[in-house]
Amino acid sequence: MDGFTSRVRTFDAFPKVDSQHTVRSQRGGFSTLMTIFVGLLIVWVEIGGFLGGYVDRQFTVDDEIKSNLFINVDMLVAMPCEFLHTNVLDLTRDRYLAGETLNFEGLNFFIPEGFKINNPNDAHDTPELDEIMRESMRAEFRIEGARINEGAPACHIFGSIPVNQVKGDFHITAKGYGYRDRAHVPVEALNFTHLIQEFSFGEFYPFINNPLDATGKTTEENLQAYKYHTKVVPTLYQRLGLIIDTNQYALTESQHVCNIKDPNKLDIPGIYFRYDFEPIKLIIIERRLPFIQFVAKLATILGGLLILAGYLYRLYDRLLGILFGKKYVEKNTERKSGGLLDNDVKESFQDI
Structure with missing residues (x-):
């Protein structure tokens, strides 16, 4: 069962990152808030369009x-x-x-x-x-x-x-x-x-x-x-x-x-x-769009929004590093504890 799970993870389109390998920052928080706001706005517009329908013109x-x-x-x-x-x-x-x-x-x-x-x-x-x-x-x-x-x-x-x-x-x-x-x-x-x-x-x-x-x-x-x-x-x-x-x-x-x-x-x-x-x-x-088609369309749009937001954030971070240096980029960031390095440090302090 574990082998099957590991093989399935290989085809994960959105691979997950362990929390100890992530870095929190003010820019990241603001980016998340903006992504959530845009996503909610898109959901509101799409639901309104679904309920209101669309006008189809045909010649026969x-x-x-x-x-x-x-x-x-x-x-x-x-x-x-x-x-x-x-x-x-x-x-x-x-x-x-x-x-x-x-x-x-x-x-x-x-x-x-x-x-x-x-x-x-x-x-x-x-x-x-x-x-x-x-x-x-x-x-x-x-x-x-x-x-x-x-x-x-x-x-x-x-x-x-x-x-x-x-x-x-x-x-x-x-x-x-x-x-x-x-x-x-x-x-x-x-x-x-x-x-x-x-x-x-x-x-x-x-x-x-x-x-x-x-x-x-x-x-x-x-x-x-x-x-x-x-x-x-x-x-x-x-x-x-x-x-x-x-x-x-x-x-x-x-x-x-x-x-x-x-x-x-x-x-x-x-x-x-x-x-x-x-x-x-x-x-x-x-x-009016069929409900299944509406759900598929909405999921596609939101998935594309998350991918685009990630790319834009990484591009923004890289531009800051080029213009102001790595120290400026790492300022006001917070890394969660955990991982192999943190465990080794803790053990060395205990031995002392």
């Missing part, structure tokens, strides 16, 4: 086709509601009269505080998991297809439009432009100055920020056309069993003054939202 192929996807709209256009025509046209040539589900409310035009007017809409950051979970309050518009006070100078358009998950566009034009209509709005009455309070895809979460939210464009041109091109990416957020299935989009925009007198060019003033769905899906999940 989106193999789900939703036939009941919604476009959520809440905007104000500086024209009377009775002048406006809304429509959705997608890649399948399926035309949907958005005015049947959208609500039109006549108001006076005004610009609320905090809106970004005539600024490039380049805020395309992916919302963080904490932000989504905090703002994920689902809502629905209470009314559908209502028309209120249409004769007012501006029109508040709001509601949700069911669309197919294919490439298409939702546009707002004036009556008599682009479509045959019994009414025809005079050119001098056209004004596509607009404010966008909400423009999103999927379930309606009014507190989640989107690139077009709280933005607007103003113009003095009657034949102005605004075009917003969106690339929609389905996004799934998940934390502790709570799932938020939504969509985010990147945006590019353009604007120009139309030339309606050219018969060879189909150029219609209005506000156009063109959308295309990417074939990928972003999944953002909060995960």
Whole structure:
């Protein structure tokens, strides 16, 4: 049994030193205290990280086709509601009269505080998991297809439009432009100055920020056309069993003054939202390390800390010896009694 024990000690990664072969000093005590403090700090940080988890982002192929996807709209256009025509046209040539589900409310035009007017809409950051979970309050518009006070100078358009998950566009034009209509709005009455309070895809979460939210464009041109091109990416957020299935989009925009007198060019003033769905899906999940993996990681870090602290202390001691000499290094040190030399000294004194 003793032979087996001695062989096992040969493979000891951290060989022990007998107490009589060690030297105690103020520097060594301070080094030990610092090592313990750093070790406790690492343990505290790692336990907090283990309990809080980490955010994992993955891209996967989106193999789900939703036939009941919604476009959520809440905007104000500086024209009377009775002048406006809304429509959705997608890649399948399926035309949907958005005015049947959208609500039109006549108001006076005004610009609320905090809106970004005539600024490039380049805020395309992916919302963080904490932000989504905090703002994920689902809502629905209470009314559908209502028309209120249409004769007012501006029109508040709001509601949700069911669309197919294919490439298409939702546009707002004036009556008599682009479509045959019994009414025809005079050119001098056209004004596509607009404010966008909400423009999103999927379930309606009014507190989640989107690139077009709280933005607007103003113009003095009657034949102005605004075009917003969106690339929609389905996004799934998940934390502790709570799932938020939504969509985010990147945006590019353009604007120009139309030339309606050219018969060879189909150029219609209005506000156009063109959308295309990417074939990928972003999944953002909060995960937590398995407990065994966490313990192994913590043990590895603490073991590495002890080894590093030993190397640093010996390096510091050697530098002091080079700079100030051996006597300075051995000052204020204490060696424990014991060992062969101490026993021989004691025996010699006893013989005397």
